[in-house]
Amino acid sequence: MRPILRHLIAACEWQTLRMSLVSNAILSSHVLDRSVHTTRTMGAEEQPLVTLSNINPNVKRMEYAVRGPLVIRAGQLEKELQAGKKLPFDEVIRANIGDCHAMNQKPLTFMRQVISACANPDLLETDLFPSDVKERVKLLLSFCGGRSVGAYSDSAGVEIIRRHCAEYIEKRDGIPTDYLNIVLTTGASEAVRAVLALINSSTADGIPTGVMIPIPQYPLYTATLAEYGMTSINYYLDESNNWQLQIEELQRALDEARGKCNPKALVVINPGNPTGSVLTHDNIKNIINFARKEKLMILADEVYQHNIYAENARFYSFKKVMHEMQVKLELASLMSASKGYMGECGLRGGYCELLNFDPDVKAMFFKMLSARLCSSVLGQIAMDCVVKPPEPGDPSYDLHEKEKSEVLESLKHRAQLAADTFNSIPGMKCNIVAGAMYAFPQIILPEKAIKAAQSLNQAPDFFYAMNLLESTGVCIIPGSGFGQIPGTYHFRTTILPQPDHLRRMMEKVKKFHVQFLEKYT
Amino acid sequence: MRPILRHLIAACEWQTLRMSLVSNAILSSHVLDRSVHTTRTMGAEEQPLVTLSNINPNVKRMEYAVRGPLVIRAGQLEKELQAGKKLPFDEVIRANIGDCHAMNQKPLTFMRQVISACANPDLLETDLFPSDVKERVKLLLSFCGGRSVGAYSDSAGVEIIRRHCAEYIEKRDGIPTDYLNIVLTTGASEAVRAVLALINSSTADGIPTGVMIPIPQYPLYTATLAEYGMTSINYYLDESNNWQLQIEELQRALDEARGKCNPKALVVINPGNPTGSVLTHDNIKNIINFARKEKLMILADEVYQHNIYAENARFYSFKKVMHEMQVKLELASLMSASKGYMGECGLRGGYCELLNFDPDVKAMFFKMLSARLCSSVLGQIAMDCVVKPPEPGDPSYDLHEKEKSEVLESLKHRAQLAADTFNSIPGMKCNIVAGAMYAFPQIILPEKAIKAAQSLNQAPDFFYAMNLLESTGVCIIPGSGFGQIPGTYHFRTTILPQPDHLRRMMEKVKKFHVQFLEKYT
Structure with a gap:
């Protein structure tokens, strides 16, 4: 800058x-x-109780x-x-x-077949679907209460889907992944809100909890921080340099914020929304070093990990780079079924991986999520199809690859x-x-x-x-x-x-x- | 008591x-x-940043x-x-x-057929489903972005489903209902949390916002009030009198709470969870009079409105009784697809009707909900099937009535x-x-x-x-x-x-x- x-x-x-x-x-x-003005005809004697003031x-x-x-x-x-x-x-x-x-954009055939047969298992008796669809449906239903998507799942999600998420991450990063660190969420938004709620000690401390966010940012962050009475510590992405994230700007933002709030977390959106930028490996390394030095947990919003277009760009997860550096910093990594090549926004599927968290803190996080019962089981199933697509040799493989690559x-x-x-x-x-x-x-x-x-x-x-x-x-x-x-x-x-x-x-x-x-x- | x-x-x-x-x-x-203890091996030099303290x-x-x-x-x-x-x-x-x-419990055929075909419209080309299922699917998809359940809906939900909710309420209570007062939510839990968040001015006032809740209660209420730093004002249901709600006990609880918090709302769960009681018409009338006198908005948790078993019991909505009394008090009434005779917990469908709210306040409520984008569209569709079941003469009617009455x-x-x-x-x-x-x-x-x-x-x-x-x-x-x-x-x-x-x-x-x-x- x-x-x-x-x-x-x-x-x-x-x-x-x-x-x-x-x-x-x-x-x-x-x-x-x-339209509301026309339907509201409160009697003169009754004043509204709940007002803007x-x-x-x-x-x-x-x-x-x-x-x-x-x-x-x-x-x-x-x-x-x-x-x-x-x-x-x-x-x-x-x-x-x-x-x-x-x-x-057209939905993926495999995913929609799986979802429809999970919702209506009578369809398994027809010859409408290939065998891998039927097998997936039977596997998923065997992990649902009463073999029905109408049963609540565990608060953290259906076990087999959490396991599939862990396998996906293992395959992507080449790092062993514990499915117990995965929680299935209502899109990625719910995870963002839950992580921020977890670390928010503004009221207790009398000092607002600060969270570093990129500017420009996805407005979920400022909206949620505002709702929770937390402080946004804005760091500017460098427009003159393809919106890359400069460490000196992180430092400037943090230095100016210290004393005004209690900085606890650093949000990084990679690939970037709204910027469309993709962080380099080196850049991520420097960010991790910065967070480590400044004692900030990292919230890595990685929902666009499949959306890479530039020839020289590649997606590196924060988890992978952190692992290479042998750093063990608290990291929450977010993924969604709403973006990528599937774009299933309305199904509200997502997951969050919590890495290197204190077990007691993680228990609190899970407890907090239990009050919302669980995320949509059909949304979880959408996520399952994303993290475990058909494999070579499966009847659905060719069509799925074709649909995916055409979109991308x-x-x-x-x-x-x-x-x-x-x-x-x-x-x-x-x-x-x-x-x-x-x-x-x-x-x-x-x-x-x-x-x-x-x-x-x-x-x-x-x-x-x-x-x-x-x-x-x-x-x-x-x-x-x-x-x-x-x-x-x-x-x-x-x-x-x-x-x-x-x-x-x-x-x-x-x-x-x-x-x-x-x-x- | x-x-x-x-x-x-x-x-x-x-x-x-x-x-x-x-x-x-x-x-x-x-x-x-x-299991987490075994996977966490943080180096001695790195202490957890996020801790219970x-x-x-x-x-x-x-x-x-x-x-x-x-x-x-x-x-x-x-x-x-x-x-x-x-x-x-x-x-x-x-x-x-x-x-x-x-x-x-077996899912309802009509609902699951509609959901599966909404997820996979190719099924409309088969002869698997009766005509009313196909018509419903086409209608619903015509109100979804790109005719896909994978598109986000409006934050308040798919318009036609909100309209169907309004028709359902009109039919139930015989009172005109504006669909713009309806918001489709992730079960009823999300609505509870949103309404409580809306009225919570604890931090601003320095005095915790108080909410009257029944004891025994559904623990979502105490959990959410605790999370938001609000105060539960506990009123005891009268066990010796079939768990009825006594006005003098409401008064006792409120009188004791005044000065310690700022009471703003009264939660009533009817039919009762965990008590299994059903409020009488007179009882509801007295509760409304109490709320009016004490200037409390009412949060009516009416998710069990279909679950009435006792011969002399009947469900009366707070809306209906308030209307008869010509009282216009702020009322949030909650409904869910998770209970009743459908029991579709995993689909996460629900709605909330906001009645007599100041238009500016309602705009704030809708804005707040927009940050979570929308509730699951398939969950919304589940709600649609609840509020607009097949009607006499429809091909699905007989089976649907049979399934419903068998469950009840x-x-x-x-x-x-x-x-x-x-x-x-x-x-x-x-x-x-x-x-x-x-x-x-x-x-x-x-x-x-x-x-x-x-x-x-x-x-x-x-x-x-x-x-x-x-x-x-x-x-x-x-x-x-x-x-x-x-x-x-x-x-x-x-x-x-x-x-x-x-x-x-x-x-x-x-x-x-x-x-x-x-x-x-």
Whole structure:
């Protein structure tokens, strides 16, 4: 990071973010409540008991841009189109969230066959499914209570699925893995929230627990830290260097935070969301050394581990690098069935591996999770199909490999298309999309546009994104929802629309951007 | 409640509960971590960073008995039996948790056909399913992103399912219902946790937010309140009066709590868990008047609304009674796909209706939920089949009605069997099981048994339950996990084992109890 930018951070960042929050909050209450106002007719004698002034103030503070006002507005526009209203576009393109199937990615045949027969074992009596599907279903059901996916699993998940996760990690990293360290979760989000809840001693200490998070970041982190009254220690990823993570910037962020909070954990998202970057082996090594020196546990968000596109990039797990270094630091590594080539977001499958944790602490973690009973058993089964896909020789193998490689190959092309298009637009620049599912281009906004935004009490990039949506139907999320160096503006778009769709979208963005610049210059 | 008992409460209750917590915690860490100890070989130079002394103290305090040490021990015994070890019994009977399918209840055909075809729409091309199943699947998928259950839904759930929930409530109560007040959740547990998080202003106020909960209660409530640093205001249900809820006891509990916390909500579980009681219309009316007078919102846990067995009992929703009274108090009403006659616990479907909430507050609630993205779409679909079952004339109707009534009829017989058997055992007495899925008999423990328990630092009823498990393989949960008047002892058992199974279990409990009394008298 350039030193000249650093001193800006403390001064401006929160102001920019706050402005965005305010405008978001106003809009979101406005949009959500229209219909409610009409149904609420509380008698004059009865005043509301639960009000904005007495609810949890942390809930008021939290913000979650990828599901925020832009997305709500996109939904309204879709309904207007359906109702036949004339708009300047004929479709809404939802590039706001990494939701593969919503963008018409086809589910994997093997996984959906397994899930359907687990839900309805009568199907095992038909000849609809290959033998490996039937065998998997019988194996999985034999580990479910009453052989039904309708029974609760253990809080940590169905034993055989935890074992399969452990085998997957062993195979990936070449390191023995204990299935008792694995817990199956509702996507990866639940694991993030649980780990942060576990280490949060803000109330007890009177000093907020601090967690280092990358900026830009996936807003689950800031939202959860806000909800829990914890402090985000923001470290900036280096945009001028393909969003790599610089150790000196980690140090700067931590040094500035010490005394203001009690730093306990370092979050790393690799491959990066929203940046699309992939950390190098050396980089991970340095991060681990930093965490060790500074006594921070590591929360490795590795949900995009299958999404690597750049020729020279490779996924290294924090577990593997830590093992090579013979370091034994507490590590929580997260995985999900929602991303990768399967993209099964709606099934809510995920797992978390807890490594090197004190056994007593781990017992507390498991106890805490037991209060939510268990994650969806069908979501766990989705995770099973991810960590244990058909093997060579299995009847489902060829089709599964074909489906998987087609998705990944297509995403690779779309990653390239997105970055190339953005770089061809005047006033826009974009790093290579080396992994994950997003591009995060920087946009240069004219002074007049910034002023127009401010007059509406909106963050400039929110103003840009809302204009884009209203003019073209393209829904992207402004950089202020993820964090960015103050005075810079970005947006995040997924690369998930199908190729033709993505091309159309890129043309719309390009045309809009040129017109926007003309209007405000 | 007898006045003589009241003064005991403040003095003894927490001591009894704490004793149980201590013994539970010791056992649970011991059991969970055996295998972990062998895999953890941290170098001498690296000390654990995350320890019991620096994690979230609220997590340490929370306790969740229905998934606690007894259940873990039951799992071990099952494994020992499988491995051929000789034990005093040949099966473990898990009567610890309301997990219908684990107890071999058969899933409903209609629901499982819909779920399997939603997961695998290729099945629509076969002639395996009746037309109403296929139509439902097509309708549901038309409301999913990319027509796939793998797409995220809106945070509040799939629109058509929310609408079906609203129709269900309208039909049940005869009151217009706005689908925008419905949010689909991961079981009912997620809704409980979200509502409590919303109203928790403990940190901001410096005074803990208080929530009135019944004792005995479902331990999700105490666990969540502990995790959130909130205060449980315990009101005792009247065991001598079939566990009815007495207004004077609500008043006593609240009066004693005022000044120590900031009471904001009243939780009512109806039909009752673990008590099996069903509130009368009059009782609900008085509770609403109390809440209104004391300015408390109501959290109505109504997940057992289909489970009514007693001839003179009927389910009245808080919504319906409030509507009749023309009272407009904030009400959160919870429902689940896990209970009733469907018992689909593993699918994690549920909904929450928020009634009479300030629109701004509701917007905050929805925003908070958006950070967890959405609940399992297949779980939502399970909920859809519950709220919109086949109708007369539909091809699936007859079979569905037959399956449903068989389950409910059988549960009714088992409810009677359980209470009758317990009442036939010397030193045991049990209220009528009018609804839900549990019996909560009181047991008179001899002084010698209490002393034996204390010498092991165990709550006496925990000692009893562990002895029962080790001698007979029957896993029930001691009353101390739910709360009880100090000096009284209970246990909760589900009535879910299939009829023959339940009879065998009852005989085992009877025989054990007699021997236990002989040994300790």
